[in-house]
Amino acid sequence: MVILDPESNIPLYMQLRTQIIESIVRGNLSKGDTLPSVRGLAGDLGINMHTVNKSYHELEAKGIIEIVPKKGAVIIADTEKGPSKKQREDITEELRPAVAEALVHGMKEEDLHQLISEIILIVKEV
Amino acid sequence: MEFAILFITIIFVSVFQIFIPFFAKRTVVFGVSIPNEQIKNPKVMKYKKIYTIITSIMALIVLGGFFFWNQGQNVNETQLALAGMMIPFIVLLVGLALYLYFHFTLSKLKKSQNWYRDVKQVYYADLATRSKDEMLAPFAHLMPIIISAGLVILTVNVYDRLPSQIPTHWGPTGQADAFSNKSWMTALGLPIILIIMQLMFFAINLFTKKSGIKINPGNVTSSKLRQLRLRKYTSWFLFVVNILLSLLFAILQLNLIYENVVNETFMMILPLGFMVITLAGTIWLAVKVGSVDSDFEGKPIMENTNNVEAMDEDKYWKGGLFYYNRNDPSVFVEKRFGIGYTLNFANPIGYLIIILPIVLICILPFFFNK
Missing domain, CATH: 1.20.5 (Single alpha-helices involved in coiled-coils or other helix-helix interfaces)
Incomplete structure (x- = not known):
């Protein structure tokens, strides 16, 4: 579940990034799960694809997801293992x-x- | 017989038109987004009722007029066909005029009373919904193309044996009533049109699947169920239409190649059966989708405790009719007035999928040398 507040001071892409991370922490999403495609999630939310893309790239840079060609954004974060x-x-x-x-x-x-x-x-x- | 078919079609179109406000989404009334707490607003209910009363009276007048006109004078076939085509359009136009009137009246009311003042509007998505999406896989629409390919190969093989006049138009009884000189274009016209349509169905299914699943955070359970049903059942409906169309075209083409192999009664029943199944499918779709998250559902919305709701998207609906949202990558979105989808006109892919095939099919006859 993702709820983005357009009137918040926090940019949409950061809200999205944080909520995906929190979903993983809560166990709603776990290692190996695939996130919706950028186009799909942007369509569901009704926001620009660039916004979703930016969130995904940040998550990738943080080592939380891996963007696999043809498969999409796969969660690689392990809540058991400590941070590098x-x-x-x-x-x-x-x-x-x-x-x-x-x-x-x-x-x-x-x-x-x-x-x-x-x-x-x-x-x-x- | 022809009169009965036209009469039933008009009844069908009218009934559909009359009840649209009640099987449209509760939170979108005459194409105006309203917050959950205004669903039972007496003015909103009154507008819906007035719409239904006026459209009902109009439908009765039109149907009665059509019936007595047909009984009274000597009506020839052309006049009958013309009237049968015009009347549904009149019904639709009156519905549209009323829709626009109430759309702007309600917009004004909503603005003057500031209905969204205490409502927090958010973007909402459920990351797990896509795994529950039961839409038909787009490749299903590629399977009937085998039929078209078979027809092309068969026609090419027997081309030399085909008669010098090729049928290019068929009457309501399924019998050919216009012919053109034999050429590759006329002989292969039907399968070519069929392939264009099959590809269009494939693209529609593909891009509907990629389009957004819109859930209202103020009413998650019902709005999600409605979206999932709309996706599932429209994709099945489209597939049934694809199969029926392929069969119809295949039989017409076989009849063309083997000169009336199919018997006359069957040719008469065929288009009729096609129509009956399509109408039945439309009713089924309207019931399945229209009974959820609409006035027909009955149940009040219970879960709106945190007072967040979907974004008011009225500004993206130009004239209350055309969705134009550059930010939304969806090609197809749920219609605001009726059951089914409409295009996101800000997305060029939509034009490519819908307009291009229609243009192609329309210009095709110009290649037939008469």
Whole structure:
């Protein structure tokens, strides 16, 4: 299930990317599953193909899906296996500004840990 | 006999026209997107009722007029055929005029009362729906092409033995009533037209399959079921039409090659049977699709708790009739008024699939030397 909000500040392609990742985390999609074709999903959503294409390419760059000719976008992310060194670096890079923002507002470290635990629960349970 | 066929066809067209607002989607009334909470709006219901009353009265007048006209005077066959062709068009035109009137009235009402003010509009897709899609595989439409290929080969083989005059037009009784001089073009005309149509059916099926499965997030269960049924049953219907058309053309061509091998009664029943099966198929399609997510479903929409709904797509429907959305890669989308599909006019592939074959078939007779 994908719900994109056109009035959000987050661009559509990022919303789509995040929701596909969350579907995998929740187990709605698992390793080996194929995502709909770019044309198919763009048609279902009624959005531009470039938007879907951009999401798929980002997921591919992150090592979450693999775009196999003739077969489509296959999920290769394994929720059991830990991230690679490169993936860990990427996550650090993306998390850093948010952590910095938390610190600049004087957030305590335990509070930050608490917040992450809450987010994990939200992602897994929705 | 001819009168009965025309009369039944007119009844059929009228009944269909009268009930369209009730088997169209609940959330699209006279081609206007409305939020779930407005489905039972008294004005919306009133417009639907007025439409149905006016179209019913008009249908009764037209049918009565046609009946007494045929009873009273000495009506010749040409006049009858002409009237039988015109009347369904009149019914459709009146329906269309009423549709447009209520479309613009409702659009105005919706805008003035700002129906979408408290509704969050989102894009919605279900990543798993495509695996539940039961549309017929497009290649099924390639199988009847074997029949066409067989007809071409057979015709080429016996070309020398064919008569010098080749039938190019058939009357309602299935008997040829116009002829042209023998040439490769006239002898192979039927199979060529058949192949063009079969390829068109193949392309329609292929691109419908690739088109979007539109689900309304405010009403997931019903809207999904309706989309899946529409896809499944239209693809089957198209396949049945393809088979029937192939058989009809094959029999006409065999009759042409072997000079009336098929007996006359059979030739009379054939087009009639074709029509009966097609009409029955249309009713079946309307019942299967039109009973879901429409006023006929009866059940109220229960699941709209988070107050998100499908995007208001009215701006993509030009004049309330033509879908033009550059962003949507779909070639075919569900009609807003009626059962079936319409083109996304912003997508050039659609023109190629529908207009090109029609143009080809229309210009073909100019290659027949009379």
